[in-house]
Amino acid sequence: MAHALVVDDEKNVQRTLSITLSRAGHVVDVANSGEEAIDKINKTLYDFVVTDLKMGEVDGLGVLTAVKERDPETEVILMSAHGSIGSAVQAMKDGAHDYLEKPFSPEELLHTVALCLERRDLKSEVRLLKRSLEDPNDPDLIVGESKALKRILEDTENYAKSDSTVLITGETGTGKDLLARTIKRQSLRNNRPFVTVNCATIPKALFESELFGHVKGAFSGALRNRKGLAHEAHRGTLFLDEIGEMPLDVQSQLLRFLESGEIRPLGQNSNVIVDVRVIAATNRDLKQLIDEKLFRSDLYYRLDVLSLHLPPLRERRDDVDAIVDRSLTRLSKRIGREKPKITKASLQKLRAYDWPGNIRELQNVIERAIMLARGGEILPEHLVRLGSGSSAGGSPGSEGGIGELLPLADIEKMHILAVLKNCSGNQRKSARILNISKSTLWRKLKEYGIDSSSDGA
Ligand SMILES: Nc1ncnc2c1ncn2[C@@H]1O[C@H](COP(=O)(O)OP(=O)(O)O)[C@@H](O)[C@H]1O
Ligand SMILES: [Mg+2]
DSSP, X not given: OOEEEEEOSXXXXXXXXXXXXXXXXXXXXXXXXXXXXXXXXXXXXXXXXXXXXXXXXXXXXXXXXXXXXXOTTSEEEEEESSOOHHHHHHHHHTTOXXXXXXSOOHHHHHHHXXXXXXXXXXXXXXXXXXXXXXXXXXXXXOOOOOHHHHHHHHHHHHHHHSOOOEEEEEOTTSSHHHHHHHHHHHSTTTTXXXXXXXXXXXXXXXXXXXXXXXXXXXXXXXXXXXXXXXXXXXXXXXXXXXXXXXXXXXXXXXXXXXXXXXXXXXXXXXXXXXXXXXXXEESSOHHHHHHXXXXXXXXXXXXXXXXXXXXXXXXXXXGHHHHHHHHHHHHHHHTTOOOOOBOXXXXXXXXXXXXXXXXXXXHHHHHHHHHHHTTSXXXXXXXXXXXXXXXXXXXXXXXXXXXXXXXXXXXXXXXXXXXXXXXXXXHHHHHHHHTSOHHHHHHHHHHTTOOSOOOOO
16 A cells, blocks of 8 residues: 555646555645645645646646655656657656556556555665665664673664564663664665764753744744654654653643654744654663653653663673674774784783773773884783773772872773762752762863763663
8 A cells, every 4th residue: 555646737647546546545635736736845745746737827747746756766757648758758857657558447557556565565675675784884883792792783673673662771882873773774764864963962941943944033043944853764763862861741742642643843934844763862860850840751662652762781791702803893994094902811801891972982981092103012001991990899990090190080980980870860969969060060071082971761
């Protein structure tokens, strides 16, 4: 079953085509003119459009252009009673799938439609196949040998194929972002937009307009129309990162959008239909936020259709070797060095550390070690960013820390991570202990590449 739009200025042609297509199981909309068709095309996504060539001001070629602009994957079949070869050739060049000369039989129409839908499916199959040949140099490749990660990757592959909402949870730096991109890449929406909304960084007052857009004059400062991020993601994937930070009023609007599939830009008096697959991620405990009345429980259940939890790195130490190897390859290349070797003792030290900042922190340590090793082998003493305070007893991290001659920034970062961990990721509490303002803390977290809070797990 597909969603079709029939465009013809002759009512009886419209009717005949609609009946034929509906009987074949398609959902059919009709438009009387090119203008009306363009209006519909902008509001709805059709699988295919059957349009007359000769019409009033906007003709079939105009409709074709509008369709392809909106979504190159919508197939277009042009019909004409005039059988002009020239237009047919032009239409093919412009991306029309096929050309039907009036009069044609219902069988001919259905045959053409079947062919174009088949072609669509083939195209997406080819895309899927291409995707399965993963490029080892892909910066987005998730590596690791732990059972936990393997299970997650299996689930991810299954989930990717469906269009359902996915909720990814895990401490900061565990790879939530990466996993969201992996889902997108393995999904049928791979070649479509992937739009990230970082809920932790959008100012509260602008949130609604960022997400849903606005029209010119909707508020002072709205100097022109602006498409919201949800709209930008149309036909693709909308990644709501740090969803736990989304203001409550925006949460209600998001819920409405998820339920209706429609958005209303600020100041506009009509809705726009938007088709997105939503992936949300958080390092917060949403259930706890619900208890604290900071997160809507109905939104939580709407998001938590499929869930993926990334355990902290210290609970899947079997991933460390592979991630280290991959980081050595990528980071040395980035700074223009040959990939260095790493000693067994260094690997052991890395595996034993607690990694409060997870894989992001591990990458920072590796990057620094590559510099310090100056082309030689990476020795334990090159692993200087391993914190002391935040790691559990027995971690070799405690040999490092204060005893080592570290830059002040490293000490600061480690200390912030330790305090955050102690406060179970609560930033307000951490800021109070550190005796700095919450905004200073935020700035520092950003500066040190700690997205937001480090959950105490
Ligand atoms: N399993 C993994 N293999 C390789 N790189 C990883 C893996 N997990 C995370 N990373 C890398 O670690 C960094 C942090 O991951 P990210 O997805 O941003 O974490 P989060 O969103 O949970 O804070 C990124 O550079 C990411 O590419
Ligand atoms: Mg992230």
